[in-house]
Amino acid sequence: MIQWFKLVARNAWRQRLRTWLTLAGLVVAILAFGVLQTIISAWYAGIDNAVPSRLVTRNAIAFTMPLPHSYDKSIRAIDGVRGVTYMNIFGGIYKENKNFFVQIAIDAGSHFDMYPEFVLSDETRRAFMSDRRGAIVGRKLANRFGFKPGDVIQLRGTIYPGDWEFVIEGIFDARDPKADTSQLFFHWDYLNETLRARSKAQADQVGFFVVDVADIDRVNEVSQTIDALFRNSTTNTLTETERAFQIGFMKQTESILVSIRIVSVVVIGIILAVMANTMAMTARERLGEYATLKALGFGPGYIARLILGESVMIALIGGTIAIALTPPVASRLVALTETPLPPLIVDTKIIALQLFASLAVGLLSTLVPMHRAANIRIVDGLRAVG
Amino acid sequence: MPLLFTYSLRNLRVRKLTNALTAGGMALVVFVYAAVLMLDTGLEKTMASTGEENNVIFLRRSAEVEIQSVIDRRQASIIEGEPELMIGQEGIPLVSKEVVVMIALPGSDRSRTRSITTRGVGPRVLALRPQVKLTVGRMFVPGSSEIVIGGRFEGIEIGSQIRFAQREWQVVGRFDAGGSGFDSEIWGDSEQFMQAFRREVFSSVVVRLADPEAFSKLKARLESDPRLTIEAKRERRFYEEQSNTLSGLIKVLGITLSTLFSLAAVIGATITMYAAVAMRKREIGVLRALGFRQLSILAAFLAEAMFLGLAGWAAGLTLASFMMQVKITTLNWTSFSELAFPFVLTPRIVLQSLLFALGMGFLGGFLPAVQAARMKIVDALRAI
């Protein structure tokens, strides 16, 4: 076994340049595969993070249409509802169009009770609560624009007209590294008071409600009760679980995800072609040696294992390097593109996928050369040169 | 063909498996590259054909998309009275005061809802947007709960009813908007939509200019009018801007990926070409002895690598051309509406991907070709 391993390792090292190049190709491909898989899983992170006891109530006509603020009281009164909060997507522009990030007007009193995944110090919380124009920003967003407590920033409204000023009161973190901290939260009251003065038609309306159900078994019942309550009102509601809401949103961008997934498989195909070629060339050059081994009495199985061992070894080394590089490359990528991409977390599932892909490349690429080498007739093999 | 290139080309046939695998790797890269370009072109074409060059769209200042925009009746009627507008057959200016609302319709499978754009339009909309033509049925009658649907709603039959905004709407016609964004929309009477959606205001006002040159003048005058809080944009420009985010994503992601992937394919070509050089050392020595210059040797091996790229290009592009059958449906993040666009193959993409593939071949063949050219003749001749 040790003898065999030695032979495999030395064989791999014989065509040094070729082995290096193959390794480089493997690293690039498995790395690209890993990063793409990470992007896909980050896309779905919202679904994974969804809390099963949370409901989202929105306008039945469309997500982009508002609901009356007065619904808050009615929902609160429903049996089984533990808490209600509401928010509006603000859609403002910070300096330039490309500086896109999400701003949400929240009901500060109820918001943090509903979303324990966001962490902020008591001090920050107090400061935020006491300033009508106050805003808090996520860690990632703060790092992106260098926001510090005390900064005054101006946003140009796209949904709500005019310029809006906010005072940064502090920075919040997320309990779960997968949660998004590239948002800005500010007071819904500030939004509403300003709208009353500026744009009366848009005042006293909220984007959607988030409802916390006390008993997880009653989630369905509560959601039906809410929708029934407003069936005969001017604005109908549609209530679904946070998860269903996220999935509905995701489904609409699914074709992009499917494309990325296809592309991530294509790169494995590319490296498979490269690797299979390397092994085919190597095996062909060594046909004479394989024939010699056969003449010495080694069986076709031994020769097959030599080729297989070399290929799998190279593939696994390349795969391991790529796996080690994936997390730093993924985080650099997010920093470079400056997009509102959620954090890219490389989890064990992705590492397993990468490992599996490398192994598959190593194994599959030996099929043809193994077949050829194992079946070579000793006389032909000994005659083969180069 | 020069004999030396015949030599390069024939050598590719000697090691079929190796060269097929190398070209296959390149073909996959070309496929990704071409598909990305085709997708972006498709998106661009769809968006650009949505807008008309002679049309001007008025939105509330700072609003980026129609669903964010609000224009009240008073402002709309001021715009309607401007002298630059083209006058239609009945002597009435070509204006469409529109209400744009997104609705959620159930998709083919239950878990999926589709965000569909519904557009309340004015009675003269077809004169305003000549690219939109009714193909089946008739136009809705103003003042009724009738709607017409875009060409993409193949599953919906004429005469059927669609429920939204607490009303049943009768589908009376289907229009073809030439593959533009309107093909993904439902149109009805703007006044009816306002009632149904309980709105007091329009989203946008679209007008057709008698003289397209008058745009800047009109824009400057109306944007500085203290009674108005609007912004004027050429309609084509407006729709192009809507696809910027999506187009940017496709381009950045697609080009980054194809470049990264091409690295792997180039490495594959390098390995193959190094092996080819090693195998033919003696032939190289002979060629040099016969009087071929180093540059010719370099050219011969580069040509061989570029032939590989050419083969990869042909296979990859053939594969990509099948994508023309496919349409991508996705949410446009700028407008939050569903948007469908095809893969479009243009001569430009054919050329671009050819250059890309030849480039891969060139890069992959370069180092081995240099090695071949720099070999000492005597050593090369001595090789077994």
Add this chain to the structure above:
Amino acid sequence: MTSQRSPDAHSGDDVLIALRGVSKAYRRGKEVVPVLSDIGFDIRRGEFLALMGPSGSGKSTLLNLIAGIDNPDSGSIVVGGNDITRLPEASLADWRAANVGFIFQFYNLMPVLTALENVELPLTLTHLGRRERRDHALLALELVGLSDRIKHFPSELSGGQQQRVAIARAIVTDPTLLVADEPTGDLDRQSAEEVLTIMQRLNREMGTTIIMVTHDRRAAEHAKAIMHLEKGELAERVELRRE
């Protein structure tokens, strides 16, 4: 330092190649192995010279230097008035294309080209048109008696036939100098005899100057003169009576 040999008495116009003080050494690791030391002699136009000597005597190296595919460490090699040791690589390549024909032990034909294409190959370096190239190549193949094999690939030809194609390739440009490195080393007796007869005929009828490295006495006897090399130095020169 050995003194330079003076040029032969009968030099003048019919000297094609003049070597003066040619030395060459190879580096093997840190060791320097001298191959040729201070060689100097002339070769006349129309000569058919056999270079003989034990292996390692430097005969192939000498041939390579004269053919311009290797460079001496010192000394000059003047061929037809040109010192080829001073030519830059590209001009040397052009010089070879115009002046030298090669015949190798293992024929060294391009396996992917047909017999005709192989012979045509060196003509692509000339200014001849397509038609002329083909005519020249056909003529050369006829000269070596292979007119019926022009469409064959090397793998479809016997060793002797391949070597005859190689000779056709060597003479098709009508070079002033033909160099042959063990041209019969891989051939059976009868094929070897055919190849040598063709070379003799070329030398006699067309006046081509030929230098042939061989370790085979019987092959060497087809030449006009035999030069012996030993340990990198000229040992003796034997003129053979012909005709």
